[in-house]
Amino acid sequence: MSSRTDKTKDKGVSSPQAGPVHTELRDIGSTGIESGRDPPLSIPRVVVDPQLREDIEPNMQGPVDVKRFVKSVLGFDASRFQWGDWEFTPSTLLHKQYRASNDEPGRCQPFCDMLDDAFSQWSSCAPVKQSRNKTIYFKPTTRQNISGHSGVTRTNCHNPDIHGEALWGPVGSGWATILFAGELVRTSNLDEEEPNTTGDPEPSRSPASVPSVGDTGTGASGKRKLSISEEANKARKTNPESFPSIHIKELAVGGTESAAPSPPPQGKALRLTSDQVQLAGYANEIFKAAGNRRYVTGIFVNDDEVSLWYYDRIGVVRSRDFNMFKDLELFVLFAVAVSVCDRKHVGYEPLLKPGPATGANDIALSTVENNTLCLDSRHAVDGSGAPVYHDVSFQIIGKPIYVQCGIVGRGTVVHAISPKDDGGLALEAGELVAKLSWPVKTLVAEDALIRDIRSNIDPAWSKHIPDVLCSMTLDGEALDLPRKLMGSWDGQAEDRVLRILIARRAEGLEKVRSLEEFETIFLQAVRCHRVVFVKTNILHRDLSVDNLLFTRDGDNALAVVNDWDLGKVYKPDERPSACLRMGTAHFMALDLLKGDPPRHMYRHDLESFIYILIWCAMHFDLRGNKQSLHPLLKPWTEGTWEDIYDHKVKHFSSLVDVDPLISAVQPAFEPLVQKWILPLCNLLMEVQSQILERENNRVRLKWNMMSETESMPHQMEQDAWNETRRGLMTFETFMKTIGEDPVIPEFAAIPQ
Structure with a gap:
């Protein structure tokens, strides 16, 4: 029974090299980087990230149907979404801004604006009429770094590309106020590709697969947006591959929800890319920030492909990839679901009931x-x-x-x-x-x-x-x-x-x-x-x-x-x-x-x-x-x-x-x-x-x-x-x- 007055427990150890170092990681689960009741035995990112890979890869599941993921994890049923009963018009301007950016930071604001725009159109349409209020907004992470809790000689600084914060309640500079974290990866020049829009390319919007109802305005909610960070994107680290593997993306089925996923081939491990490990690092920081999360959800964006990631103490489940420009129904469904999420589906520990100072509408429970x-x-x-x-x-x-x-x-x-x-x-x-x-x-x-x-x-x-x-x-x-x-x-x-x-x-x-x-x-x-x-x-x-x-x-x-x-x-x-x-x-x-x-x-x-x-x-x-x-x-x-x-x-x-x-x-x-x-x-x-x-x-x-x-x-x-x-x-x-x-x-x- 742990009963300490400080934070110095370390049952695990990290593995920057190939080969797992666990205290019975996968089977008993002190998660190899169980470093700490905070420093002196804490661990820097160069050590944390490879160990997260070691822990997660044997416990990966998916890819699962996006609609099922959204309903199960975010608590939003696609039947309430009423796609087909209302008209969504994607913003050509935002699409162009996203595609034209030559770096990842430049894509963050347009992506957040697309999420905001999707919710705004959904919430203002006649069949829906504000059936659920917006609780969460997304913005680029413009702070230099969000200091983490683990670092032997320095703090374990992570900087998610985007993150979700609550519209009401505590808003701060630490991980405890971050509800969702996202990682954006630029691997190709999207401006050279043909976007999935129709009509005149000059207007700010082009209709989706439903008739246009006109321009409702980019980022209509106008809630606490931040400017795009101009600093260079953080350096990314690779990890040597020591056994047969296939990358996650190779298993993803983008743009369709009909085919059932197949398990990875026998004898091959499901592998994370270094960017997906970074996303897991953000989840790790959120878990550790206040000690009040039962699970965490992450968003991974690789050019125009989006996938949703669920993390808990048992393992990780990911959704299928979907294309933000071609799979408009899935993108808008996801945007609405994360915008109206409640405390339970953010992943807070339900055994902990907030104190009297917590407002009824507060989503973020930072302490x-x-x-x-x-x-x-x-x-x-x-x-x-x-x-x-x-x-x-x-x-x-x-x-x-x-x-x-x-x-x-x-x-x-x-x-x-x-x-x-x-x-x-x-x-x-x-x-x-x-x-x-x-x-x-x-x-x-x-x-x-x-x-x-x-x-x-x-x-x-x-x-x-x-x-x-x-x-x-x-x-x-x-x-x-x-x-x-x-x-x-x-x-x-x-x-x-x-x-x-x-x-x-x-x-x-x-x-x-x-x-x-x-x-x-x-x-x-x-x-x-x-x-x-x-x-x-x-x-x-x-x-x-x-x-x-x-x-x-x-x-x-x-x-x-x-x-x-x-x-x-x-x-x-x-x-x-x-x-x-x-x-x-x-x-x-x-x-x-x-x-x-x-x-x-x-x-x-x-x-x-x-x-x-x-x-x-x-x-x-x-x-x-x-x-x-x-x-x-x-x-x-x-x-x-x-x-x-x-x-x-x-x-x-x-x-x-x-x-x-x-x-x-x-x-x-x-x-x-x-x-x-x-x-x-x-x-x-x-x-x-x-x-x-x-x-x-x-x-x-x-x-x-x-x-x-x-x-x-x-x-x-x-x-x-x-x-x-x-x-x-x-x-x-x-x-x-x-x-x-x-x-x-x-x-x-x-x-x-």
């Missing part, structure tokens, strides 16, 4: 402050797992504690809350947190796993496990996701659920007051983790500096081993899977970062504690402050799995290699250098030495320098090596290495 989080009793349970018989609600306090970066995945958001309507639950006084996340449906539910752990360990240890007061899981029809209405193909995106956990708030390790207090918390966490494994056979599988928290009982600090959403019962005979790697890369055991990793074992969690210790010693001053990401550890946070392995392992090859890390320890942690840090680093070096010796033996055997009998260990010895690195990576060895008693009295007879 969650004073929102009410509502849990439906039909789907909620209390801390024991028993049904809740009355709805429960909580007041959101301030801004989110944490909003996960990324699109596909758990999409975790953590809010500080206070009870509003307890629904009959016995909620004790004290600060609470709500964690909303989207885990894979087939995983064991985190709340159920926590209940199992707490019921099987002694109360003296259960106080180190999050106390979930109530929870709710929404699945299938209860989620009411637009993707369910679009009839997307099965099997291309793994199903997820929305899970909400309510628990007591805890502090991050950077808030520890003294070295003695840190030692107490660290040892409690290591021992509690061992107790959980011995008593329940459950591994955490995502130990990190942000998952070790603490609370206070008077003057006593109590460790909390947090976030069990990747926890799982350990099965020794279970086969490993490379696509199911677990953990935060910079805290993961070394051999989990290598190609063909083994199954996750207890020793891997134990090794993570060593990296957590080093990380804390290099970043925390024990006065409530933390340093920015140290340059020595930055390579641990980005690149491919193999890149991170190479950078980490070289620090533990010899004392000479580990010395730079030791020299970077904060003064407050220097007493632990000889007591804990160097002995544990030496333990890692001894493991690496034995690994090297085993590899040398294989070479000796290859060149007949030793017999097969000498080189091949007995099965029992091999098992011991796999499970404990021949006794080097056990709880007992770990504790003795740092001079602590390895005996836990309540199960002293159980082998450690």
Whole structure:
């Protein structure tokens, strides 16, 4: 259960190179760029964009019928559109302006004006007569950049070509006020092509497939338009193709709604263009801005071809391409639908009810402050797992504690809350947190796993496990996701659920007051983790500096081993899977970062504690402050799995290699250098030495320098090596290495 007072969680890692680096990206979904409870571990665009590609491409669906997309996602039924009962006259002037532009910024204003003009004609025609008021207008993004939330050495600045803002309510300069984002791409000179208009080319308009009713005026609503930006379009980045692919556009069926889409050929991955990745980057920023979106819609315009993109935590669904000049019905339908969109179909989280300061007509909800989080009793349970018989609600306090970066995945958001309507639950006084996340449906539910752990360990240890007061899981029809209405193909995106956990708030390790207090918390966490494994056979599988928290009982600090959403019962005979790697890369055991990793074992969690210790010693001053990401550890946070392995392992090859890390320890942690840090680093070096010796033996055997009998260990010895690195990576060895008693009295007879 995430319960932090800052924003420093990083379960994922980016991949600027070929090859995915995830914390179980596609299958568990921390979305490889889950960087952060905001910096120090945040990620620049050069890293974000390739990782978005890695996350999205395996979870792409479509192309779907445009009318179905508009109805399902934007909530506008084409039957209400009444095409054929009124007359639309496209503006030749706007078409010419769009076609004549030699750059993308020059096309933005004409495109926005065409959207505005289409709505104006629809809303003024007799059969419609303002059946729905305009709520959203589009304009070019003329600000230099809209600063994003992720950047290691700089802010992650994105600049959508166009964006939709609300006609009423908050309007600002950040992503929280952006309702839709669009990317325009110029790949050809449209002025050389023959436009689909009829009649005299000189007038400002030419009729479509219906009789003309005259000029209604370009951009008739006249709402808050901005001038065209004159600056050069942003540079675009390409990503190397590392496996067989076909581009999205090759699958699109432009200009028709009759043929059913066909799935991509077997053995080929559906690939995004670099511009489509940029559009996904805008969606990523919108998700992260306020932590109150369940889904986001994007608009992609490639010359005269338009497609609509739907993003949620399960994956991405795109519409078919349609031509803005030839497929006038579809273009006007889309223009009207985005112009009259309401809060629900913008994609706001419906469990969050706006505060009293929000106007009835406000579409943009730029903050969650004073929102009410509502849990439906039909789907909620209390801390024991028993049904809740009355709805429960909580007041959101301030801004989110944490909003996960990324699109596909758990999409975790953590809010500080206070009870509003307890629904009959016995909620004790004290600060609470709500964690909303989207885990894979087939995983064991985190709340159920926590209940199992707490019921099987002694109360003296259960106080180190999050106390979930109530929870709710929404699945299938209860989620009411637009993707369910679009009839997307099965099997291309793994199903997820929305899970909400309510628990007591805890502090991050950077808030520890003294070295003695840190030692107490660290040892409690290591021992509690061992107790959980011995008593329940459950591994955490995502130990990190942000998952070790603490609370206070008077003057006593109590460790909390947090976030069990990747926890799982350990099965020794279970086969490993490379696509199911677990953990935060910079805290993961070394051999989990290598190609063909083994199954996750207890020793891997134990090794993570060593990296957590080093990380804390290099970043925390024990006065409530933390340093920015140290340059020595930055390579641990980005690149491919193999890149991170190479950078980490070289620090533990010899004392000479580990010395730079030791020299970077904060003064407050220097007493632990000889007591804990160097002995544990030496333990890692001894493991690496034995690994090297085993590899040398294989070479000796290859060149007949030793017999097969000498080189091949007995099965029992091999098992011991796999499970404990021949006794080097056990709880007992770990504790003795740092001079602590390895005996836990309540199960002293159980082998450690």
